[in-house]
Amino acid sequence: xxxxxxxxxxxxxxxxxxxxxxxxxxxxxxxxxxxxxxxxxxxxxxxxxxxxxxxxxxxxxxxxxxxxxxxxxxxxxxxxxxxxxxxxxxxxxxxxxxxxxxxxxxxxxxxxxxxxxxxxxxxxxxxxxxxxxxxxxxxxxxxxxxxxxxxxxxxxxxxxxxxxxxxxxxxxxxxxxxxxxxxxxxxxxxxxxxxxxxxxxxxxxxxxxxxxxxxxxxxxxxxxxxxxxxxxxxxxxxxxxxxxxxxxxxxxxxxxxxxxxxxxxxxxxxxxxxxxxxxxxxxxxxxxxxxxxxxxxxxxxxxxxxxxxxxxxxxxxxxxxxxxxxxxxxxxxxxxxxxxxxxxxxxxxxxxxxxxxxxxxxxxxxxxxxxxxxxxxxxxxxxxxxxxxxxxxxxxxxxxxxxxxx
Amino acid sequence: xxxxxxxxxxxxxxxxxxxxxxxxxxxxxxxxxxxxxxxxxxxxxxxxxxxxxxxxxxxxxxxxxxxxxxxxxxxxxxxxxxxxxxxxxxxxxxxxxxxxxxxxxxxxxxxxxxxxxxxxxxxxxxxxxxxxxxxxxxxxxxxxxxxxxxxxxxxxxxxxxxxxxxxxxxxxxxxxxxxxxxxxxxxxxxxxxxxxxxxxxxxxxxxxxxxxxxxxxxxxxxxxxxxxxxxxxxxxxxxxxxxxxxxxxxxxx
Ligand SMILES: Nc1ncnc2c1ncn2[C@@H]1O[C@H](COP(=O)(O)OP(=O)(O)O)[C@@H](O)[C@H]1O
Ligand SMILES: [Mg+2]
Numbered sequence: 001x002x003x004x005x006x007x008x009x010x011x012x013x014x015x016x017x018x019x020x021x022x023x024x025x026x027x028x029x030x031x032x033x034x035x036x037x038x039x040x041x042x043x044x045x046x047x048x049x050x051x052x053x054x055x056x057x058x059x060x061x062x063x064x065x066x067x068x069x070x071x072x073x074x075x076x077x078x079x080x081x082x083x084x085x086x087x088x089x090x091x092x093x094x095x096x097x098x099x100x101x102x103x104x105x106x107x108x109x110x111x112x113x114x115x116x117x118x119x120x121x122x123x124x125x126x127x128x129x130x131x132x133x134x135x136x137x138x139x140x141x142x143x144x145x146x147x148x149x150x151x152x153x154x155x156x157x158x159x160x161x162x163x164x165x166x167x168x169x170x171x172x173x174x175x176x177x178x179x180x181x182x183x184x185x186x187x188x189x190x191x192x193x194x195x196x197x198x199x200x201x202x203x204x205x206x207x208x209x210x211x212x213x214x215x216x217x218x219x220x221x222x223x224x225x226x227x228x229x230x231x232x233x234x235x236x237x238x239x240x241x242x243x244x245x246x247x248x249x250x251x252x253x254x255x256x257x258x259x260x261x262x263x264x265x266x267x268x269x270x271x272x273x274x275x276x277x278x279x280x281x282x283x284x285x286x287x288x289x290x291x292x293x294x295x296x297x298x299x300x301x302x303x304x305x306x307x308x309x310x311x312x313x314x315x316x317x318x319x320x321x322x323x324x325x326x327x328x329x330x331x332x333x334x335x336x337x338x339x340x341x342x343x344x345x346x347x348x349x350x351x352x353x354x355x356x357x358x359x360x361x362x363x364x365x366x367x368x369x370x371x372x373x374x375x376x377x378x379x380x381x382x383x384x385x386x387x388x389x390x391x392x393x394x395x396x397x398x399x400x401x402x403x404x405x406x
Numbered sequence: 407x408x409x410x411x412x413x414x415x416x417x418x419x420x421x422x423x424x425x426x427x428x429x430x431x432x433x434x435x436x437x438x439x440x441x442x443x444x445x446x447x448x449x450x451x452x453x454x455x456x457x458x459x460x461x462x463x464x465x466x467x468x469x470x471x472x473x474x475x476x477x478x479x480x481x482x483x484x485x486x487x488x489x490x491x492x493x494x495x496x497x498x499x500x501x502x503x504x505x506x507x508x509x510x511x512x513x514x515x516x517x518x519x520x521x522x523x524x525x526x527x528x529x530x531x532x533x534x535x536x537x538x539x540x541x542x543x544x545x546x547x548x549x550x551x552x553x554x555x556x557x558x559x560x561x562x563x564x565x566x567x568x569x570x571x572x573x574x575x576x577x578x579x580x581x582x583x584x585x586x587x588x589x590x591x592x593x594x595x596x597x598x599x600x601x602x603x604x605x606x607x608x609x610x611x612x613x614x615x616x617x618x619x620x621x622x623x624x625x626x627x628x629x630x631x632x633x634x635x636x637x638x639x640x641x642x643x644x645x646x647x648x649x650x651x652x653x654x655x656x657x658x659x
Contacts, residue, residue: 034526230526231525231526232512232525232526232530233521235501235505235508235509235512236509236512238498238500238501239498239501239505239509241500242498242499242500242501243496243497243498243499245496246496246497246498247481247509248479248480248481248484249458249480249481249484249489249490249492249496250481250484250489250509250510250513250569250573251481251484251485251510251513251514251517251518251573252481252513252518252519253479253481253518253519254481256519257519260521
């Protein structure tokens, strides 16, 4: 039952022994109390907002990378609503990410540099787009559904480069410029032709403000996800994942439920895409490419499919590794191994260099394989195992062996 | 109580060269318990599949409660009042027992689709109460919070029955509800089915166990090779030479 670390069993009025009954799949908090939910959100919010402090020791205490954690955390959270809750694996979610970015930049160009307007529009446009793609793709399930979403995303990617150039500005990408109309800003007499950065009612969203803007939206997105998971709607999604046939024979029309989940998760992706544009007002078609769709799948699996925290953690871990390993070069490697003799140094550098820099995805692939083989439930399963182990130890210390049978 | 709730007329279904159903005619009276017996492969489950929209017959008509069932989707058929217990339990293995029963109750209450996103199911007092009530009836209360996958086979069957009963269907289809059960479990199930018979739910039950059939059913249809070869009261069926030959030959009666 518990999201282990954070969701206290006691708050739910169960003894630890009960919570170790087969109920503890760690996936759902459907029957959890609201009190433990608010506690979870509070702890989550505190952890996210203090990331600049506690992630500083591992070299991630700067806004650029932290806002990536937050943005891709949102992306993965939304993806997990579809994949993790209802079991439908979309391979085309980057299409909504890209759509969100384009929509946001268009708002910067046409209306205002206010980030809220841009992000709101990004969510709406991505939602409408998801409605269209979802409506068609959900006529199939399983692998055929995945292929359909992939096909649509690749189509969008190609369209962005070709016929849609007037909207997307093709290969150059969509940018803001001095000559943009920016109607609202100009109406309020803002310095019309100065190029500005996106702002939040006067606060320029660069550096730390940019991170905190994304972080607050991540917290809201997390809260919303929690509410969805614990709602009747969420229960229906889990039931569809568990046995879609039974759902049909039980009187449910499953497709509208799935479509709702698809659209919601597309809107999360749109929000993430919009935020990418807020932190850097530029949108390109490569954001829609299938590799980007694959990335969010990996993040979710890495963190733990169907769990609440897993996708956020998976996204952060992946973005962190990308940052670290892709910045390594031979010079850094030589310095890393400079405690060795020069010959050994050369050998080590030769061995490790394919795994860093451009080749960091090799490292990612290896790590992904290890996780899938040894921790199929992702990082969250690892955390759960550890905390269960700890709890058992504690109980063994405290209680007589009569309890050991549980 | 002589009106018919279900009328099957001239239903046929082929799978490739196999005539799984061959001109089946069957009438089920409102409020009755109607048993279908017959050897393996006779087409009994296939007939039920035609009733719930899993397969569409090649020919014939199926009328339920005054309207045709053919061409309707499984969820529409359920919403019209037909619930089915499958030969191999179709349940939500990863969810808890209580959730398994609440889901069909939601379907009954809210219809085929409703987002009602913000309400927590546990706060939906009425639905939860109803589900707990049924669980109590079926002696599953103790396992309320258990994950279904970890239950015994017999308990899973009882759970599926609970999932159907919570919907108060007009017609309940039971596909070998006691198959693979121990004698004791079988007797429990028979008692249970007798108990729910008092609620006036019409039932069609496929069963191999003659003891079960003859203690429950008012009408028995015998199927063999895709057709109904005999129909009558349990006594008539027991006495019929044709049935003895086709099916009951070596059976313990
Ligand atoms: N979906 C299907 N595709 C092909 N053959 C089927 C299908 N369903 C049932 N059959 C065949 O139809 C015949 C009747 O099966 P069934 O209705 O399950 O018999 P039973 O009376 O034992 O329930 C069997 O020969 C079975 O193999
Ligand atoms: Mg059968």
